[in-house]
Amino acid sequence: MSDTATLSQLFASIEDDLHLVDKTFEEATSSDMDMLTAAVVHVLGSQGKRLRIALTLLSGKLIQYRFEKLLPLSVALEMVHLATLVHDDIVDHATTRRDIPTVNALFGDNIAILLGDYLFAKTAGLVAEVEDFRVDRLFSETVARICEGTIMEMLSVRQLDLSIEHYIERVSRKTACLMSACCKGGAIVAQGSEAQIALLEQYGTNLGIAFQIIDDVLDYTGTATSIGKPAGNDLRQGLVTLPLIYALKHERNGRLEKVSALVGQAQPEDAEVTDVVRWVRDSPAIGEALELARHYAARARALLSEFPSSPERGVLEDVVEFVVARSR
Amino acid sequence: MSDTATLSQLFASIEDDLHLVDKTFEEATSSDMDMLTAAVVHVLGSQGKRLRIALTLLSGKLIQYRFEKLLPLSVALEMVHLATLVHDDIVDHATTRRDIPTVNALFGDNIAILLGDYLFAKTAGLVAEVEDFRVDRLFSETVARICEGTIMEMLSVRQLDLSIEHYIERVSRKTACLMSACCKGGAIVAQGSEAQIALLEQYGTNLGIAFQIIDDVLDYTGTATSIGKPAGNDLRQGLVTLPLIYALKHERNGRLEKVSALVGQAQPEDAEVTDVVRWVRDSPAIGEALELARHYAARARALLSEFPSSPERGVLEDVVEFVVARSR
Numbered sequence: 185m186s187d188t189a190t191l192s193q194l195f196a197s198i199e200d201d202l203h204l205v206d207k208t209f210e211e212a213t214s215s216d217m218d219m220l221t222a223a224v225v226h227v228l229g230s231q232g233k234r235l236r237i238a239l240t241l242l243s244g245k246l247i248q249y250r251f252e253k254l255l256p257l258s259v260a261l262e263m264v265h266l267a268t269l270v271h272d273d274i275v276d277h278a279t280t281r282r283d284i285p286t287v288n289a290l291f292g293d294n295i296a297i298l299l300g301d302y303l304f305a306k307t308a309g310l311v312a313e314v315e316d317f318r319v320d321r322l323f324s325e326t327v328a329r330i331c332e333g334t335i336m337e338m339l340s341v342r343q344l345d346l347s348i349e350h351y352i353e354r355v356s357r358k359t360a361c362l363m364s365a366c367c368k369g370g371a372i373v374a375q376g377s378e379a380q381i382a383l384l385e386q387y388g389t390n391l392g393i394a395f396q397i398i399d400d401v402l403d404y405t406g407t408a409t410s411i412g413k414p415a416g417n418d419l420r421q422g423l424v425t426l427p428l429i430y431a432l433k434h435e436r437n438g439r440l441e442k443v444s445a446l447v448g449q450a451q452p453e454d455a456e457v458t459d460v461v462r463w464v465r466d467s468p469a470i471g472e473a474l475e476l477a478r479h480y481a482a483r484a485r486a487l488l489s490e491f492p493s494s495p496e497r498g499v500l501e502d503v504v505e506f507v508v509a510r511s512r
Numbered sequence: 513m514s515d516t517a518t519l520s521q522l523f524a525s526i527e528d529d530l531h532l533v534d535k536t537f538e539e540a541t542s543s544d545m546d547m548l549t550a551a552v553v554h555v556l557g558s559q560g561k562r563l564r565i566a567l568t569l570l571s572g573k574l575i576q577y578r579f580e581k582l583l584p585l586s587v588a589l590e591m592v593h594l595a596t597l598v599h600d601d602i603v604d605h606a607t608t609r610r611d612i613p614t615v616n617a618l619f620g621d622n623i624a625i626l627l628g629d630y631l632f633a634k635t636a637g638l639v640a641e642v643e644d645f646r647v648d649r650l651f652s653e654t655v656a657r658i659c660e661g662t663i664m665e666m667l668s669v670r671q672l673d674l675s676i677e678h679y680i681e682r683v684s685r686k687t688a689c690l691m692s693a694c695c696k697g698g699a700i701v702a703q704g705s706e707a708q709i710a711l712l713e714q715y716g717t718n719l720g721i722a723f724q725i726i727d728d729v730l731d732y733t734g735t736a737t738s739i740g741k742p743a744g745n746d747l748r749q750g751l752v753t754l755p756l757i758y759a760l761k762h763e764r765n766g767r768l769e770k771v772s773a774l775v776g777q778a779q780p781e782d783a784e785v786t787d788v789v790r791w792v793r794d795s796p797a798i799g800e801a802l803e804l805a806r807h808y809a810a811r812a813r814a815l816l817s818e819f820p821s822s823p824e825r826g827v828l829e830d831v832v833e834f835v836v837a838r839s840r
Binding site for chain 2: 317
């Protein structure tokens with residue numbers, strides 16, 4: 185059974201609502217410009233797990249299910265995700281994502297820049313439908329933090345000497361911040377107490393950090409078939425992630441020079457990348473990275489235990505397990 | 513006396529408030545990331561006439577001066593303008609704007625993409641401070657329309673056979689839409705009636721169309737010194753604007769082939785550009801374009817006459833005159 189199927193099972197309780205989400209997506213992004221519509225349809229068609237939608241709906245449902253407000257919010261936050269992916273792919277010169285051509289590859293960088301902007305604009309419209317000023321501020325802060333995280337990542341490219349703290353901060357801003365916003369936003373819309381809102385915000389942050397660590401581990405341990413891109417992709421881009429940080433901690437002397445030369449190169453040889461990937465994969469680094477991911481996952485779970493037991497709490501707990509156990 | 517000085521005189525009545533605007537700009541865009549701060553400071557330092565800020569404040573003042581709400585709104589809408597310029601300059605591969613290096617030229621395309629996104633995010637935060645859901649929707653719709661206008665322009669590059677209607681529609685979305693949002697937003701915040709809001713929205717649209725026509729005329733009649741870029745810049749980029757549309761209407765046979773060849777080229781020779789610029793400049797096209805600009809300007813003025821006479825109405829009328837009389 186694929187991971188996506190597993191996730192669908194987890195989300196069975198909100199399945200009907202997820203269908204309404206699709207309709208909202210289409211309505212919210214319609215334009216009288218064919219080129220824009222074609223690009224939007226392409227982006228919507230290449231959506232992944234839609235984890236952010238589910239997190240928003242489930243966080244709301246954990247407290248009080250006000251679906252008419254959760255619907256625009258969940259679509260808005262997934263759309264922020266899509267908009268940042270569209271712009272990220274330009275920045276990374278990525279030609280495919282999950283084996284599907286990127287917008288920049290299909291339509292060119294210029295259309296991709298404007299499509300991202302257009303999706304941000306439409307997101308703001310959906311956020312406005314929620315009619316809660318706290319959500320307006322959350323949206324603004326979240327997008328600003330993601331931009332900061334992306335710039336942080338950009339500036340850390342080809343930097344070998346990164347601390348774990350730097351990595352966690354970067355990942356918090358770039359990835360965890362949006363998952364946190366989904367959970368926090370869901371709680372706000374559900375009229376949760378300050379304490380409930382803070383708990384779900386932290387749940388999302390910890391979940392998001394665990395999620396990104398696993399993503400970065402899979403970039404070393406996965407195969408092109410399982411993760412939809414060749415292993416060592418980050419390394420090839422000169423991006424140092426947690427597994428490599430751990431690996432270098434142990435074995436600086438023997439390998440440092442080789443890894444440094446590799447990370448410093450704009451277009452490293454495949455054989456060199458494979459060599460370093462294999463070295464990291466066979467080192468204790470993967471185990472250590474997984475342990476740190478499980479640490480954040482455990483924190484996420486613990487935060488949920490503050491809520492009374494319920495089917496929704498159960499699903500949010502399962503999401504944590506899914507995130508650390510996934511292989512793609 | 514320079515045009516900017518003239519505009520400052522027009523805005524003398526809101527001069528003190530304009531200083532507060534600067535402070536709000538700085539506070540709203542502060543980041544703990546040096547690279548981002550440096551890019552923001554550069555963008556704020558290269559701001560032009562700040563016409564959008566003045567339009568927002570004056571439109572509000574025409575009805576009821578609620579400065580505490582008009583302040584974040586005016587900064588937000590000027591910031592939308594700055595964000596779109598930052599992204600436009602990437603799309604156009606522009607290296608300077610008003611003789612100042614562009615963000616993409618100084619910091620690279622990737623930082624420019626993210627700076628634009630960051631400014632959009634911060635804009636959403638300022639819009640949230642206004643705490644009016646109509647303004648939230650206006651912000652979303654305006655940014656979406658600007659994106660559509662920019663894509664419309666992008667798709668019309670190297671197209672010679674454009675109608676005046678197409679040109680006006682493109683200009684309405686790309687330029688006039690934001691000026692219209694400033695005036696409409698000011699009226700909303702000032703708690704104007706539906707009729708007042710609609711009048712100011714239309715005032716902004718007509719003013720914005722007149723503004724862009726003049727901009728496009730100046731690209732044929734201006735000098736590098738007066739407009740901060742060499743004449744014929746649009747033509748060099750393959751962009752057909754109103755003066756050329758009019759010129760081709762009169763003299764298709766003699767010139768069509770030559771102009772068509774020029775517009776079709778990615779990097780035309782300077783001499784060829786100068787030749788076509790001179791031909792358009794010496795044709796009746798400039799006069800006709802100016803006449804159309806004056807037609808929209810007159811409509812903008814007429815809409816103001818629905819408001820009782822006041823100093824603010826006087827300034828908004830003078831803005832119309834300034835826009836059509838300006839030489840840069």
